[in-house]
Structure formats: C-alpha cells, structure tokens
Amino acid sequence: MSLAELICPAGTPAALRTAVDAGADAVYCGFQDATNARNFPGLNFTPDELAEAVAYAHARGTKVLLALNTYPPAGKVDLWRQAADTAARLGVDAFIVADMGVADYIARTHPGVRLHLSVQAAASSPEAIRYYCAHFGVRRVVLPRILTIPEIRQIKREIPCEIETFIFGNHGLMVEGRCSLTNYLTGQSTNMDGVCSPASDVEYARHEDGSMSSQLAGFTIDRFGPEEKAGYPTICKGRYTAPHRPEGYYAFEEPVSLNLSRLLPELIDAGVHAFKIEGRQRSKSYVRGVVRAFRAAVDDIRAGRQANMADLVALTEGQKQTQGAFETKKWR
Amino acid sequence: MAVTEMTTKLTLGPIAYHWSAERRRDFYARIADEAPVDEVYLGEVICSKRAPFHEGELPETIERLERAGKTVIVSTLAEVMLKRERKATDDLAAMDAPEIEVNNAAGLYARGRRPHRIGPFMNAYNEATIAWMAGQGATHVCLPTELPAEAIAVAAAAARDVGLGVEVQVFGRASLAVSARCYHARAHGRTKDNCRFVCEDDPDGMPLSTRDDAPILRVNGIQTQSESYVDLLPEADRLVADGVTHLRLMPQDVDMVAVAGVFRDVLDGALPVDEADGRLGLLSGAVNLSNGFYHGAAGYRRIAMIART
Numbered sequence: 078m079s080l081a082e083l084i085c086p087a088g089t090p091a092a093l094r095t096a097v098d099a100g101a102d103a104v105y106c107g108f109q110d111a112t113n114a115r116n117f118p119g120l121n122f123t124p125d126e127l128a129e130a131v132a133y134a135h136a137r138g139t140k141v142l143l144a145l146n147t148y149p150p151a152g153k154v155d156l157w158r159q160a161a162d163t164a165a166r167l168g169v170d171a172f173i174v175a176d177m178g179v180a181d182y183i184a185r186t187h188p189g190v191r192l193h194l195s196v197q198a199a200a201s202s203p204e205a206i207r208y209y210c211a212h213f214g215v216r217r218v219v220l221p222r223i224l225t226i227p228e229i230r231q232i233k234r235e236i237p238c239e240i241e242t243f244i245f246g247n248h249g250l251m252v253e254g255r256c257s258l259t260n261y262l263t264g265q266s267t268n269m270d271g272v273c274s275p276a277s278d279v280e281y282a283r284h285e286d287g288s289m290s291s292q293l294a295g296f297t298i299d300r301f302g303p304e305e306k307a308g309y310p311t312i313c314k315g316r317y318t319a320p321h322r323p324e325g326y327y328a329f330e331e332p333v334s335l336n337l338s339r340l341l342p343e344l345i346d347a348g349v350h351a352f353k354i355e356g357r358q359r360s361k362s363y364v365r366g367v368v369r370a371f372r373a374a375v376d377d378i379r380a381g382r383q384a385n386m387a388d389l390v391a392l393t394e395g396q397k398q399t400q401g402a403f404e405t406k407k408w409r
Numbered sequence: 410m411a412v413t414e415m416t417t418k419l420t421l422g423p424i425a426y427h428w429s430a431e432r433r434r435d436f437y438a439r440i441a442d443e444a445p446v447d448e449v450y451l452g453e454v455i456c457s458k459r460a461p462f463h464e465g466e467l468p469e470t471i472e473r474l475e476r477a478g479k480t481v482i483v484s485t486l487a488e489v490m491l492k493r494e495r496k497a498t499d500d501l502a503a504m505d506a507p508e509i510e511v512n513n514a515a516g517l518y519a520r521g522r523r524p525h526r527i528g529p530f531m532n533a534y535n536e537a538t539i540a541w542m543a544g545q546g547a548t549h550v551c552l553p554t555e556l557p558a559e560a561i562a563v564a565a566a567a568a569r570d571v572g573l574g575v576e577v578q579v580f581g582r583a584s585l586a587v588s589a590r591c592y593h594a595r596a597h598g599r600t601k602d603n604c605r606f607v608c609e610d611d612p613d614g615m616p617l618s619t620r621d622d623a624p625i626l627r628v629n630g631i632q633t634q635s636e637s638y639v640d641l642l643p644e645a646d647r648l649v650a651d652g653v654t655h656l657r658l659m660p661q662d663v664d665m666v667a668v669a670g671v672f673r674d675v676l677d678g679a680l681p682v683d684e685a686d687g688r689l690g691l692l693s694g695a696v697n698l699s700n701g702f703y704h705g706a707a708g709y710r711r712i713a714m715i716a717r718t
Contacts, residue, residue, distance in 0.1 A: 151563035154535050205489065250590065252588055257586065262625075319596050
C-alpha cells in the first residue's frame, strides 16, 4: 500500500503556511516568472520568500516541491537554469519538470534533488514514463487526468517510479503541455509563458436583453442568459456553435471541478503514491478547507476507518463536479 | 544566399484528417506526379482508431512517392495511451527505416538511439532540449508551431551546430491542442468508443464559431486546430536565412499541388512574394491566413507585410 501523500497548492507564502498548518505532506509552488505554469499576477514566490517558506515547511515536516514545469523558448533557457540553481541552494525537496532540456540540466547539475515529471510532460504510457525515468532519474510522475483507475493500476505495474494523481480542483481537458489555445487568441503562451486564459484579457459585456458575454481578447467565449451566472472565459470551457449545433454547446467540457474524494481508497489500492490538489490561484480559506478535509479523509483511510466524505463533497457544493476519466472511459 | 535557397526543402506534413483511403490514394498520386515537394510525411498522427482504414495502403503509397523521387517519412501518433496505440508506436519504432518521425516520448523510448526525426508534438522548444535529443539519435527536428521568430533563429542555429535538419510549419491549420476526449464524437452526442467515424464528414475540420458568429477553431477528432491557415510565405526568406532547412506544408482541403508550387516559386526566386501571397490567399478560399505566432502576437493575427522586415 502506498503512503497517500497529500500534495497541496501554495500560490503565495500565506497559502503555503496555511497548507502546511492544515496538514499537507508536501506543498508545491513556483517563482514569479515564466518558469512555472501558474504565472499569474499576484501569485508565486521571490527567492527570499521561498527561503522562508522552505524553513517554515521543513520545521513542520512538510516537503516543498518547486514547479519548473514550462518549456523555455530557445534563447531564454538561462532563466530556468537560474531558477533551478536558486531553488536547489534554498533546499527544495524536488523539482517538477516537463522540458527535457531542463530535466537534463537538473539531473546533471543537482543530482541530489528529486525530479518529478510534471503533468505538462503529458507522459500517459509506461514507455513514455520509463523514458524520463531512464534518462533523467525521474522518481515520480504526475499522471494526466485522462486515465481510468484500471489503466493507472496497469501503468503502476510497468514503471519504476511513484505515481501522483490529481484528485481535486480545476479539471483540465486538453493534454497538458500540448495546448496553444491561449496563445492563439491572446499572444501569451501556456507552455512558454505559463499563462492560461489570462485575466488581463478578460472582459464581461452586458447586452440590452440582460444577457452577458464573457470575452477573452475580444472573442466571446460564452454568453449567459439574465438568470445564468456568468463564468470565467476559459477557452476550453466555453460554449460555441458548430454547423449542426447552432444553439451553442460546450464543445470541449462543461465548467466542472474534479473531485475524486469517493475514489481515494481505489486510487491507493491501484498504487497511487501521492494525491495532488490543484489550485495555486485559490484563496487561503479555500486551501485551508480543502487540505483539512482531505487530510482527515486520508488519515481515516490509512487507519482503516471509513472516511467521512460529506465534507469533501460539500466543498464543491453548488458547483458541478466530475470524476472525469477516472471513473469511466465513456468520458472520452 | 543562393546556395542556401537551393537546398531548402519543401515538405508535406501528415494528413491530420480522416480522409478516406481512396481520397488519400488520389491525393498522394497527384503529389507524386505534380507537387514540387521534396519530402512527404505519412501515417496517422491524430487518432489510432482511424489507422486501420488506410494503413494497408501505406506500402503502395510509399513506393509511389519514392518512385517520384520523394523522401518518405512515417510519423507516429501524438497521443499514446491505449494498448493499440502503444503497439502501433512500438511497431513503427521497430521499422528498419532510416526515417521515422516521433511525436510522443513513448516513441522515443521504443526507438532508442536509432536515427529518428523529432515531430512537432515533441515540444523541442529550445537549444538545450534539441542538444539532448541530438545526443539520443535525433537527426532532424520540427519546431513547435507557436515558436516566435527570435526563438526559431536560436533553435535553428543550435540544431545545425549538431548536424540536425530544422523544420517549421509554413502553411496550414496549426494544431492548438490534443485531448483524450474526441470532440467530434462529443458534438454528435457520442463518445470516442462509439464515434462511428463522424470526423470523416469534415475533411478540413469541423468549424466552431463563437456565439456571436466569429469563426474561431476547428475540431478534428481529439485535436483542436486553428481556424486560420498559418501562412509564412512572406517570412520564408528570413526562415531560410535563420537556418531553417525544411518548410512544412500541412495538407488542407485545398489544391495542395498549387500551394506547393507557390512556395517553390518563392524559394526559387521565380515569383515576387506579394504576388505569391495573393495567389495563396485565392487558393485558401474563405479561410483567413495568419502569422501571429511567428511575430510573437496572437496566433490568429495576420501581421501586415508592411510591418514585416
């Protein structure tokens, strides 16, 4: 049986302390630049803040994982290398990487620090995972949110590293690390800049009939009736029309959250070593609530007790939630 | 400069769509006989369910193209997850061919150090990654379509330093995303497993428009593409000067022989760029042309000739 480590988001120093206090086994965070996939205004850490965060977390037995999980464009590789050097000096416990050049640099320069393969590397087969393990000494893979539990169990049998899966939060639809939708509409790249449907390009327009359009860089991503709550214009969660769908429909996915709380025992049994909670962009109170609830659930499961899932289900009350591909391949 | 121009190769990328076996046969027969492309990529890159419909034709198509003097490269799947996808990737990697194009790390694992090309889905964004790949047996790299000009120049120089060919997509819809879910099936109320190959109805992708009727994206099975065709014809000279050795045309539902002819004429200096780009616009019909990615702008944008240096 795996240890069922709880890996929690730390978008800010305050959120990091909150997650540590709420019982995270590890927190993950990034620097304030393009080197990580949540390069959002107001988020992330300066080197000084990371130094304090590492001290705070380590004093309480919590690990700190640094996300270096974007793809440096040619000519800018040094920014990623410097980030790795800085974080290694500050004593982070692992790097979460996607780019082969970055992985190779860290494996050679900082061989004492663990490498985790980011979901942004999109390794979804035993062969792909083994490639990164064999060449860069990757110790853990964060699996894409596209696999069923039997498929995860099968992969675990065929790879030499630990598995981490997302269990809660935003439910990404596209293969991570292969999506240029945001760059196509805004000129900012998810892979190179760490940006996804950026707030700076968002506008809401009220129409005369009371309806509301949510727009990204001038494109209407969705339109909401007077009674509907207008959602954030994430490109892959918008409503569009197709020739035979003139009414407009969620072409990719409805705006749902992933919540695998009911599947935790099965995931542990399938060999998942660590559970990841998405949400570095979320508030402190959100982080506190989610981490506490999952801490209690995981402790119950590890102690052989029936976990109380009601609190976890309540976290997304009022929102649509899904078990996505984990429950059935019909999701595909 | 003249020497460089003469050696620049035009390539035809793999067909992204579910074209029937008959359509493919006719298409490649015309490419073999008439299109001034040097290299042709074959094989199913997007959806493993489609492969049985046309993989039987592959040997004959390869022979046909090679007899016409084209170099043929077989491309592997971009997404490898299911057993059949893993097997298809392993089988291609085991081929005793000098040239396969790998689009997933599973293919890299299977191919080992035997020579191979790096496909556009492999995320070769920078000189460090390219150097790593070269050390593992890569002979050629197709850069990501969203890479801007400055990065292309640095990447191309690095690739050529270690002896690699360097390729950039200069025509056709950009791949913007792939998914485990089939959006063609979803649009028709089906799932990937019971899709009944509805994607065959859309030889140039299924158009998606915003709810205020702006065309925005195209769905091609599990792939999401740009509505616009990438067009780097006016940038071809700069690409070549920056060290790019291969220019890739992606097959669209237009006269690809004519498209290849326009690019070849510009590379040969036989047609002024503005006139050539006008022809490309006509060949592309109602579809907008774009070059935003290259110029570091939103991908759908068309940066005017006058602003290009």
